[in-house]
Amino acid sequence: MTTSTNTPTSSTPASTPALRSFHYANVDLLASHWRHQRDAVIDLYLTLDDGDILVSALRGTNVHIEAKGLPGWGGTFGQMLASFAKLYAVTGDFRLKAKAIRLFERWFELENQHEELLYLGTYDYEKMLGGLLDMEEIMGYSGEGRVREAISCLTDAAIARFDTSIPRDGVQDGRMKGQIEWYTLPENLYRAYRRYGDDKYRRYAEEWRYDYYWDKVAKREFASIGSRHAYSHVNALSSLAREYESTGNEQDLAVLRAAYDELLAHHTYVTGGYGPGENLFVERDGYLGFMLISPWDLGDEDPRFTNFSGAPAARSDAWGSCEVSCCTWAVFKLCDYMLRFTGEAKYAVWAERMLLNCAGGQPDIKPNGELLYYANYFADGGMKSTVDRRLQRDGQNFVWQCCAGTFPQDVAEYANMLYYTSDDALYVTQYLPSSVQWERDNGRVVRVENFSQWPLSSTIRLRVDGAGERFALRVRVPADGANVVRVNGRIVDVAVVPNTWLTLDRQWADGDLVEIDVPYRLRFVSVDDHRPDLVALCYGPVVLVSEDMTLLIGDRDRPQDWIVPVDGAPMTFRTLPGHAGRPDWVCRTFVPYYTYPENRWYFMYHRLYAPQESERDVVRRANI
Template sequence: MEKHMKKIIFGLWLLLGVQAAMAQTPEVALFRLDQVRLSPSPFLNAQQVDMTYMKAMEVDRLLAPYMLEAGVDWAADRYPNWENTGLDGHIGGHYLSALAMMYASTGDAEMKRRMDYMVEQLAMAQAKNGNGYVGGIPGGMAMWEEIGQGEIDAGGFSLNQKWVPLYNIHKIYAGLRDAYLIGGNAQAKEVLLDLTDWFYELTKGLTDEQFQQMLVSEHGGLNEVFADVAAITGEAKYLELAKKMSHEWLLEPLEEQEDKLTGMHANTQIPKVIGFQRVAQEGDLAEWQEAADFFWHTVVENRTVAIGGNSVREHFHPEDDFSPMVSSNQGPETCNTYNMLRLSEQLFMSNPQAEYVDFFERGLYNHILSSQHPEKGGFVYFTPMRPEHYRVYSQPQQGFWCCVGSGLENHAKYGEFIYAHSEEELYINLFIPSELNWEEKGMVLTQTNNFPEEPQSVFTFEMDKARKMPVKLRYPSWVAEGALQVSVNGRPFEVNASPSSYITINRKWKDGDRLEVKLPMEMQWEQLPDGSDWGAFVYGPIVLAAMEGSDDMPGLFADDSRMGHVASGRMIPLSETPVLLAEGTRPADLAVPSSHPLQFELAAVDARENSFTLRPFYQVHDARYQIYWPVSKPDQVAARRKAIGAKDEVMLALERATVDQVATGEQQPESDHFFKGQHTLSGNTDGYFWRSTSDWFSYELKNPNGEGKKLRLVFPARVEGNPFEILINGALFQEVVLKDQEGVSQEVDYVLPEALQDEEKLVVEFRAKEGQSTERIYDVRLMK
């Protein structure tokens, strides 16, 4: 018990997890958020904008799903969007975490008041339920009873016909944990433990096979939370529950150092791996630690773009083909980077290497900081890498996507990874203006800078008494070998380290000591990971982008529609993309410094305009932009444009002819079209997502203005030949029997009768016959 109390005091909170480091590795922890205060910088501004957004949200509406499910008389209505269409309550959990983080980061009394109020009301709902359960899932009590009895029907984003209920309930577990460990709310601990005991009792009769069947459905980081509960209580049963809630389908290939991520839903997997790491920390499982580290390296090195994000349309695409990344309007998802940064922190605590911080810094400046509007607030779901496209921002009363939930947290916890410590050592990780109060050492450290505009930082020590202490200062990967300069009290300090490592300054620090570091930055040209002739300009750790106008950006601030998080405005054809002209010149040399800090003028561009100005991407808002640029020799521009535009023109023509479309087997497209079904399967084969069923499944397609004239379905070229039926709005539409065709897929168009063409909503249902599976369906599209 003493061991666990020490961990909690030493910094067990949220994303950091307990500092229980792996055997034979240093014990490193992060400081509590209330020990670090931000100073003026873009990060402090983002924190304040986030708090304003949080105060605009109505706590009672966020609580409504929990209270109404418990049968509590509650006046407030649920929020719209994802909060009243099946994922009810998930934002409430994120919001509780964000309140705890923001209160710890700022000391703001309103944040504490709201946090305490939420915990009180959740405790009331839990007491009304009478069994320890509290959740906002519509009809959740009956569903959980089915699960407890072993009746499990799991799909990738459904469980017993509910929209990812395990993922949903993970958010309130995490919120309660954070309210206790970060916000200091003791009642949250009691609600958390009662909720954990409820789940433990519910599932204790399930076999290991039934657990794994249940985990087919997206379940967030429940294994992480249960490992945290084990650390809080010291009870082994919760660690065993955490192990049972760890998905072997993902874990086993990672233990074998095998990358089988292509086609997987990215943000389903990353929280699982955070959980593997937490279980490794608590259970001293070296093989799970290695699996998590292998995953991190695989994603960071092979599947990540310049801003630190990954995935297209929420899924990992082939690591040797990043063409979807530059063609899709659904680029890296903010939630993915939120979780990859959390994983980086966890791995750092077990093995404090600078490479984890290098990646963290890249993602923090270029994806997380850029994902919130710096003046109006609002959070970004997808950040397209498609040239000349744009992002969409949420509004506090309308958009309730997953990235709103993680976004509320992102900008409330910027102080968490600037510094770290062991029992005796201080780690300086990030160059963000801030003040650290290390009470145990009688030390206040103030970091002052105008980074990245000025590539240096100064650290001033206030000590209650002189103390000998190793200070480990990060040598960033982006500073050249031998270029880093360090001085202590104006005297040069010999740097005997290399990029992506730490310099150790071991001396007796006195009150008033001054540590200064100069961080020369260079321009780098960073190609896409597949080695194709597309690249981004990166200056030091800062990704640069060009602003390219603000025409035709519908939904810039999204409404509450199910697809409102997607930037659906016109996609500029890739054949019109500005091309860099480079022959005998490094692309990096085409960016010429201007008179403004961190701004560069692009030379030698074949485009509609004569010049482009590059600036930090986190400063680009309310505009179309370009991060990635194709490169060509001057005499090959026409051929280059033709090559990058050929496939794109086909896609754009198809989009223009489409009224509504469902990418089957992909989570958000299916959820946004109100997927329902029983005994269905989904997967990815040869790069195609698909869904089939031995019973039935359906989608709801929109047909505004009666534009839809035919239904186009895409199937594999090689089929089973089993008969199945298509129903529309409950009536038989087609009986289907397919034959093999040449190629990799086959398209079939079915003309809608005139009566259906006038319907504004078409519920398309696929129904198996005689217990035989339907064909695998790749795509469902309503065409003009």
């Protein structure tokens, strides 16, 4: 193996972060639905044979080992390294670190014997680069320089082989020459540059800058971007984030701000999920709702649209509403960057929706590698199923693919996304049951435990063991606001504005208790402005679904008048008679999507009609 002879130079961030994360350390998840998800992933992935995992790094080469490999089509080796590294960091389970080391060292040995293992495509190269950097930065394993050597050699091979002359408009067609998702390359190249100071990484990252996309966003010309691959175009924002981190160019930060605002406001479903049929920026008014309606319900509307490859297509139930594991991972990263860059609480909002209603709604991965690839929000129903009804062109099933590499990183991120710090403050961004230890500059350790039963309880409860330290505890105010804030049982007068920081600045003793009452309420959320009467029902941050298709009739602004809690059933609601179509005595029950079981039909989006018969007929003719 040969490596670059460039002399490393010091590389420090050109931008000054407003907040610091705990970098996968000193945060524990407590018992909860999300802790179960993470434990289930760890238990399963530790059973996977090392050789079978390694085979995914050998596909398409003439290198063979004595292992069957994992079925499916995904080249997930780099993502597996990243998953084991992050999961080790947040749990301390040494088995995960040992497995990552064995996998890397075996691959490194094979690569020294077979140079062709360096010849990856753009997609696999980017994932491999990320996994290796995670091993060194997050897991703390350098392999006496072998990890860095591998990163350098992989990059030299990429520089020699990738074609930078391809069109840079992001359309995933033949002009791309198979170099899919090239616009995600700069993220990890900038990471390598900042870590090693080798200018070749910065120069190569600059070669893949996505100016077509950034210029459109900067000018707010979102409608002219055109259909693009959804997950990777949110993930591409992480490339710009790493560039901003390295250069401090405020214009790039402005693009990130504009992209976040536009995507969250106009391109996401109620869950926070996005990318119906894996498409973003579809050139059609109201494309979010359009992609949920069956062709026979479209009336005179053309059922076709242009997809991310530039080809005409029609909605297919086999291509769902959100590529949930990958889409979640892209959002988690973006929100982390924006929180650290700006210190603004609003950048935790999208992450909360994905945490609760996307990744949080995932069933466990099956031992055979089946997992929920798509979440479905179709008006004619969806189902949580780990069976994917598609085949790759060579006949591979959709098991052990890209989502098997991103979902483990999603659940590792659960602990990393909860708390941030500045010099004089601790920030609580999400409300999962958890604890954090924060070492102050003077060496004293502050411990905060969130013992809330979020989201089932609308009260946020924190225990602070403050060691007599004075600091500001800043808690993100949920979108529903806060009614009452108490410290040690006494109401305190403090500014409360949704999606900003609630600040409690005081000297903290051990055992101080903070309680924040959040006024959860029922509300309807329209799929988009084009179809305002196609709605989903939420209670606070929780998206609710019904097991029956229904036609809802009632006042959209006061659902609490005709949708009422079910006694003895947490977070469960039922319509009163006369509000769910014919016959009048029919009622419909709503429960949280994130806990809904597998392999049962659910209905998330419903047609909502006004109580007045004349208005109802107008809406019915428009929608049916």
